[in-house]
Amino acid sequence: MEAVFLAFVLMLSIFLGFELISKVPATLHTPLMSGANAISGITLVGALTSAGAGIEAMATILGAAAVAFATINVVGGYLVTNRMLSMFRKKEGPPQSAGQPGASA
Amino acid sequence: MSAELINVCYIVAAALFIFGLKQLGSPATAVRGNLLSATGMLIAIVVTLFSRGILEFQWILAAAAVGALIGAVAAQKVAMTAMPEMVALFNGSGGVASLLVGWAALYNTGNTTFTYITILLSVLIGGVTFSGSIIAWGKLSEVMPSRALVFGAQRAVNALILIALVACGVLFCLDPALDSPYLYAVVALSLLFGVMVVIPIGGADMPVVISLLNSYSGLAACAAGFAIQNNILIVAGSLVGAAGIILTNIMCKAMNRSLANVLFSGFGAVKTASKVEGEVKPIAAEDAFLILEAASSVAFVPGYGMAVAQAQHVVRELGELLEGNGAEVSYAIHPVAGRMPGHMNVLLAEANVPYDQLIEMDDINPRIENIDVAVVIGANDVVNPAAREDEDSPIYGMPIINVDQARTVFVLKRSMASGFAGVDNPLFFGENTRMLFGDAKASISAVVGEFKS
Numbered sequence: 055m056e057a058v059f060l061a062f063v064l065m066l067s068i069f070l071g072f073e074l075i076s077k078v079p080a081t082l083h084t085p086l087m088s089g090a091n092a093i094s095g096i097t098l099v100g101a102l103t104s105a106g107a108g109i110e111a112m113a114t115i116l117g118a119a120a121v122a123f124a125t126i127n128v129v130g131g132y133l134v135t136n137r138m139l140s141m142f143r144k145k146e147g148p149p150q151s152a153g154q155p156g157a158s159a
Numbered sequence: 160m161s162a163e164l165i166n167v168c169y170i171v172a173a174a175l176f177i178f179g180l181k182q183l184g185s186p187a188t189a190v191r192g193n194l195l196s197a198t199g200m201l202i203a204i205v206v207t208l209f210s211r212g213i214l215e216f217q218w219i220l221a222a223a224a225v226g227a228l229i230g231a232v233a234a235q236k237v238a239m240t241a242m243p244e245m246v247a248l249f250n251g252s253g254g255v256a257s258l259l260v261g262w263a264a265l266y267n268t269g270n271t272t273f274t275y276i277t278i279l280l281s282v283l284i285g286g287v288t289f290s291g292s293i294i295a296w297g298k299l300s301e302v303m304p305s306r307a308l309v310f311g312a313q314r315a316v317n318a319l320i321l322i323a324l325v326a327c328g329v330l331f332c333l334d335p336a337l338d339s340p341y342l343y344a345v346v347a348l349s350l351l352f353g354v355m356v357v358i359p360i361g362g363a364d365m366p367v368v369i370s371l372l373n374s375y376s377g378l379a380a381c382a383a384g385f386a387i388q389n390n391i392l393i394v395a396g397s398l399v400g401a402a403g404i405i406l407t408n409i410m411c412k413a414m415n416r417s418l419a420n421v422l423f424s425g426f427g428a429v430k431t432a433s434k435v436e437g438e439v440k441p442i443a444a445e446d447a448f449l450i451l452e453a454a455s456s457v458a459f460v461p462g463y464g465m466a467v468a469q470a471q472h473v474v475r476e477l478g479e480l481l482e483g484n485g486a487e488v489s490y491a492i493h494p495v496a497g498r499m500p501g502h503m504n505v506l507l508a509e510a511n512v513p514y515d516q517l518i519e520m521d522d523i524n525p526r527i528e529n530i531d532v533a534v535v536i537g538a539n540d541v542v543n544p545a546a547r548e549d550e551d552s553p554i555y556g557m558p559i560i561n562v563d564q565a566r567t568v569f570v571l572k573r574s575m576a577s578g579f580a581g582v583d584n585p586l587f588f589g590e591n592t593r594m595l596f597g598d599a600k601a602s603i604s605a606v607v608g609e610f611k612s
Contacts, residue, residue, distance in 0.1 A: 057273050057385070060390070067397035071397055077184045080409075081517050081519070082185075082501060083494075083499075084242060087402070087406060088245075089179070091249050097253060097256045097380040098200075098256065099204060099392060100264075104260060105219050106213030106215050106218070107212050107214065108215045113266035119222070120255075120256045120257075120260045121218075122225050122226040124260075126229050127230070127253040129234070131234075132200070134245060136193055138239070139190045141239075143511070
């Protein structure tokens, strides 16, 4: 029974997900969300199979559109998460001298 | 590549996702965690491309190039204040991808009734995620009104849509033709349903909606995984689904409301708070400076208003000046401050505030009485003592940052209008409260100017 086996995987993964995520501090909730969102772009794997199987024109079109959308999700999600996370820094030593607004835009 | 080898690689990818999410649990390891997760994704994609089932590459390459370009540009260009909208759009594209994958799976051979049900589920969840995310994006970016749009027969209409969805689904499963009109009906109704469930939700409740849609995008991938019988989709999808549910739950708790209440009762619609009478005590920037200069501990309490005023950089500058002056500086952040979970932390991190100064509500409240000055910037409901004291208040019972118990409170406010939920705030009339009127950025800059002169 393939379906039962898949349901078994589903059940274990959900519990694992709950365990993993409940330990993430509130500080990181936004990157967590966008990082998790990037993972949900895994549907790209399914899209690739549909777009490349060459069964029927309609399936190829649907699959190719799915590839485009899922790639937006994957690439955008990981890049933006990385961009956010690299902003989080620890305090380095004593506070610097006053009056350094930083070069940020 | 044989199917076995591909599945072994999927196991590696799943392990990398899990390690990646685990490392996202601490700011020190989070960058590496995200990289691990991305590596897992890359492995999964590459081995899929090498599978024997894939014969044509031209469409894949073209579509992936377009998607990667859009995603990369969007990720580089987006302002941190606009992050909720961006995540909503990414969610939406994940959702529509799952819808299309489900739909395309109809063309596979050997589908059983169970497969058809999972195909319908991925179309349904994917469609709701997509159109719901688009509406959430519209509300967050204020392309459309961000308040709750409620009309009389809303629940009846939603119930009808649901019934029609189930009916069309059943009819489709009875005769699963590729061009079945019931299939198109399910696609259309799913999209409509996504719109209907998000429009009655007001701007202040957006953190819940974003979390929930995030969860849906994972579940949609999961359903697509069942439709094409692919393990990695199920594992990754359910990890994301669980993440979204947990965040949704945290957000609901932080507002002391049930998920049903957030989803079905347009919050902005009710205004029954007892009006508070009193006199506010305004303070000028010069006097605020004198008090801050003498303070040995200062806590900033930012809200979405700080992001709107773009005040985070001057706030960090003031924080550094205060530290240079010997004060202990912290930033107290309410779980629902901002428009998505953890939004304030990202904005402050962007302004170079070290993450060890970002304090969660439950950690600051026990020692709030020892804080000399609490500076409230653009926050209202999350510091409203009515949530503790006034049983008639719509936000009664919501956990708040108890700034009114600090020795002195400065509230930065443009004018005396009420906050997002339309709740009057007794904090403004508190004995120890001083109102610093004006644009938050200008007010803080004035205080910074006093420090430097």
